[in-house]
Amino acid sequence: MSLIAGVDIGNSTTEVCxxxxxxxxxxxxxxxxxCATTGTKGTVANTHAIKAALTxxxxxxxxxxxxxxxxxxxxAAPVIGDTAMETLTETIxxxxxxxGHNPSTPAGAGQAVGEILLFExxxxxxxxxxxxxxxxxxxxxxxxxxxxxRVSQTLxxxxxxxxxxxxxxxxxxxxxxxxxxxxxxxxxxxxxxxMAAIEVALPGQTIHMLSNPYxxxxxxxxxxxxTRTITPIAxxxxxxxxxxxxxxxxGNVQExxxxxxxxxxxxxxxxxINLDExxxxxxxxxxxxxxxxxxxxxxDTNIGHMLxxxxxxxxxxxxxxxxxxxxxxxxxxxxxxxxxxxGALAGETCLEKAVxxxxxxxxxxxxxxxxxxxxxxxxxVDVKVAGVEAxxxxxxxxxxxxxxxxxxILDMGGGSTDAAVISEEGAVTMTHQAGAGxxxxxxxxxxxxxxxxxxxxQIKKYPxxxxxxxxxxxxxxxxxxxxxxxxxxxxxxxxxxxxxxxxIRMEKDIPMEKIVSVRREAKRKVFVTNAFRALRKVAxxxxxKQISNxxxxxxxxxxxEIPEMLMEEFADFRIVCGRGNIRGTEGPxxxxxxxxxxSYAGERP
Amino acid sequence: xxxxxxxxxxxxxxxxxAVLKDICAGIEEEGIFFEIxxxxxxxxxxxxxxxANDSMLGSGIGISGLAAALQMKGIQKEKPVEAYNSPDxxxxxxxxxxxxxxxKKTAFK
Numbered sequence: 001m002s003l004i005a006g007v008d009i010g011n012s013t014t015e016v017c018x019x020x021x022x023x024x025x026x027x028x029x030x031x032x033x034x035c036a037t038t039g040t041k042g043t044v045a046n047t048h049a050i051k052a053a054l055t056x057x058x059x060x061x062x063x064x065x066x067x068x069x070x071x072x073x074x075x076a077a078p079v080i081g082d083t084a085m086e087t088l089t090e091t092i093x094x095x096x097x098x099x100g101h102n103p104s105t106p107a108g109a110g111q112a113v114g115e116i117l118l119f120e121x122x123x124x125x126x127x128x129x130x131x132x133x134x135x136x137x138x139x140x141x142x143x144x145x146x147x148x149x150r151v152s153q154t155l156x157x158x159x160x161x162x163x164x165x166x167x168x169x170x171x172x173x174x175x176x177x178x179x180x181x182x183x184x185x186x187x188x189x190x191x192x193x194x195m196a197a198i199e200v201a202l203p204g205q206t207i208h209m210l211s212n213p214y215x216x217x218x219x220x221x222x223x224x225x226x227t228r229t230i231t232p233i234a235x236x237x238x239x240x241x242x243x244x245x246x247x248x249x250x251g252n253v254q255e256x257x258x259x260x261x262x263x264x265x266x267x268x269x270x271x272x273i274n275l276d277e278x279x280x281x282x283x284x285x286x287x288x289x290x291x292x293x294x295x296x297x298x299x300d301t302n303i304g305h306m307l308x309x310x311x312x313x314x315x316x317x318x319x320x321x322x323x324x325x326x327x328x329x330x331x332x333x334x335x336x337x338x339x340x341x342x343g344a345l346a347g348e349t350c351l352e353k354a355v356x357x358x359x360x361x362x363x364x365x366x367x368x369x370x371x372x373x374x375x376x377x378x379x380x381v382d383v384k385v386a387g388v389e390a391x392x393x394x395x396x397x398x399x400x401x402x403x404x405x406x407x408x409i410l411d412m413g414g415g416s417t418d419a420a421v422i423s424e425e426g427a428v429t430m431t432h433q434a435g436a437g438x439x440x441x442x443x444x445x446x447x448x449x450x451x452x453x454x455x456x457x458q459i460k461k462y463p464x465x466x467x468x469x470x471x472x473x474x475x476x477x478x479x480x481x482x483x484x485x486x487x488x489x490x491x492x493x494x495x496x497x498x499x500x501x502x503x504i505r506m507e508k509d510i511p512m513e514k515i516v517s518v519r520r521e522a523k524r525k526v527f528v529t530n531a532f533r534a535l536r537k538v539a540x541x542x543x544x545k546q547i548s549n550x551x552x553x554x555x556x557x558x559x560x561e562i563p564e565m566l567m568e569e570f571a572d573f574r575i576v577c578g579r580g581n582i583r584g585t586e587g588p589x590x591x592x593x594x595x596x597x598x599s600y601a602g603e604r605p
Numbered sequence: 606x607x608x609x610x611x612x613x614x615x616x617x618x619x620x621x622x623a624v625l626k627d628i629c630a631g632i633e634e635e636g637i638f639f640e641i642x643x644x645x646x647x648x649x650x651x652x653x654x655x656x657a658n659d660s661m662l663g664s665g666i667g668i669s670g671l672a673a674a675l676q677m678k679g680i681q682k683e684k685p686v687e688a689y690n691s692p693d694x695x696x697x698x699x700x701x702x703x704x705x706x707x708x709k710k711t712a713f714k
Binding site: 104105141166167169469471486489490492494 | 630633634635636677679680681684686687698706707709710711712713
């Protein structure tokens with residue numbers, strides 16, 4: 001009796017599986033576990049995660065890591081995925097010239113035009129000239145209302161901009177009703193004696209004058225040339241409930257198209273394509289190119305830097321003389337990124353066009369033997385590098401009840417989407433495609449403007465709900481659930497993620513429907529595109545109809561909606577497609593680790 | 606027929622004027638009506654709980670001296686939604702705003 005451990009190092013997760021091999025060669029599986037991969041896949045830093053996962057697995061059955069007699073490492077495919085985001089357009093406002101935001105409670109309604117007058121200069125105002133009053137937070141709503149009421153006979157105050165959240169309080173105390181915008185944090189940046197137009201929308205509506213270039217032109221008396229330059233401002237104010245536009249003499253707004261650079265494909269049919277042609281054109285070019293030897297970017301452009309950075313990272317793994325590092329695949333995805341407008345006053349953002357890119361780097365070989373040697377020294381257990389990843393994944397996938405050869409597996413991980421077809425004779429065809437779970441997280445992070453990768457990962461993993469009262473919430477599919485014990489008031493009125501250990505609160509105020517559509521779209525863009533790309537490459541005669549069964553394995557196959565999306569897409573091709581269930585118990589995870597243990601039985605003398 | 610304006614109830618026991626004023630300002634900014642009633646009670650939790658249960662909107666505030674608490678109908682008396690012993694100005698505004706947001710079903714401040 002001996003304990004055999006299989007270890008699978010992935011881009012993001014390290015999985016282990018431990019089985020007992022009897023004298024007759026039968027394998028009896030005992031335990032499995034997984035941990036986040038430490039360091040880049042294929043480096044000695046991986047040993048930390050391997051040890052942690054082994055300890056976790058062995059403690060499940062109350063035994064020690066030293067009881068293991070053999071550890072089998074997979075010969076990891078020498079491919080590493082990396083992702084990057086490239087913005088293609090940008091909006092620059094020189095000289096502060098706009099505020100557009102959604103304070104929860106602005107007051108009054110309508111538009112007003114006037115010269116900016118600071119509250120402390122109120123006494124210096126002259127009659128018969130319209131003013132927009134700007135008031136910092138240190139004045140109370142009573143003081144403001146009192147002063148405005150006092151001067152209302154002599155001065156023409158047309159509208160008010162407040163720093164504090166007191167618009168309704170001030171308006172309720174005014175004799176003459178005015179549009180009032182509040183919660184303008186950087187009120188100190190407002191230049192005095194400059195013409196400004198403000199607008200507050202009626203309840204339930206959004207502004208319509210300041211989100212229209214001709215509306216701004218009407219209010220601020222702009223000529224045709226000035227109207228053209230103000231268009232990006234109008235565009236970025238669409239959908240807001242209140243806005244301020246300033247007419248600064250030197251002010252200028254530019255919408256730049258950034259030089260994104262060209263991508264060179266060194267392939268069967270070498271060609272090049274400009275990044276700003278968009279994802280669709282780029283992917284067409286990648287498909288037309290045939291077998292790709294290497295991909296590079298135009299030097300001194302963003303894409304050039306990005307691709308060479310990925311290659312440099314890879315060359316640190318394999319520093320041998322004959323290291324042979326190539327980018328063999330990219331996946332480009334169109335996206336919109338909310339980018340902070342440089343020059344805006346209240347942290348406004350503008351949706352800019354962007355392209356998300358995942359690249360796949362291939363080297364001659366990963367230094368797996370070095371990992372094996374380190375592990376052997378540190379654990380004092382025999383370690384062997386065994387088996388090709390795709391074959392092992394196939395062996396593991398076959399333990400799913402209801403599967404038989406020939407079989408296609410689609411391994412959807414964090415860094416890459418891999419496909420393999422195993423024929424009845426056991427011959428394996430495989431491919432590795434750039435783009436998987438990490439690209440989805442990056443798309444979610446940018447499109448929602450989260451600036452927080454961890455939160456994006458959580459959004460990817462869990463369904464949403466909106467807490468509508470302390471005793472019920474509405475799930476994203478429209479269902480309602482009621483709870484006995486009142487929900488913590490911290491979650492009241494918020495969008496939350498439903499995780500195994502309770503709720504995670506969305507800090508940003510984004511409607512649930514928007515998050516759901518961004519999340520689903522990101523998954524569709526990456527996984528549906530890649531599933532077809534990958535399977536077409538490995539299918540006999542490149543014909544999808546020749547594939548009858550697809551088993552989905554890997555971390556992203558655990559996702560609560562990706563497998564269903566793929567099932568729907570594959571239904572048209574009469575392909576049986578479903579989430580794998582390794583050993584009938586593990587779900588789609590642990591296929592490679594299981595395959596490694598199983599293959600031990602076959603290799604024994 | 607008795608017609609009452611739907612409003613947040615504020616039950617007070619010798620309230621601090623500044624605390625009361627800023628809590629009211631917090632509610633007013635959110636655009637909801639409120640009614641203030643004097644009441645005698647053992648604790649600020651009691652005041653808030655009674656106010657919440659008497660208010661047809663189900664949102665009530667108790668103020669006793671400097672202490673203030675926000676309560677909603679259906680929540681245990683000992684567990685007010687929000688409570689302060691001696692709140693500062695912004696905490697008072699926040700408590701008032703949250704009393705209103707509890708009715709509007711928007712996220713608390």
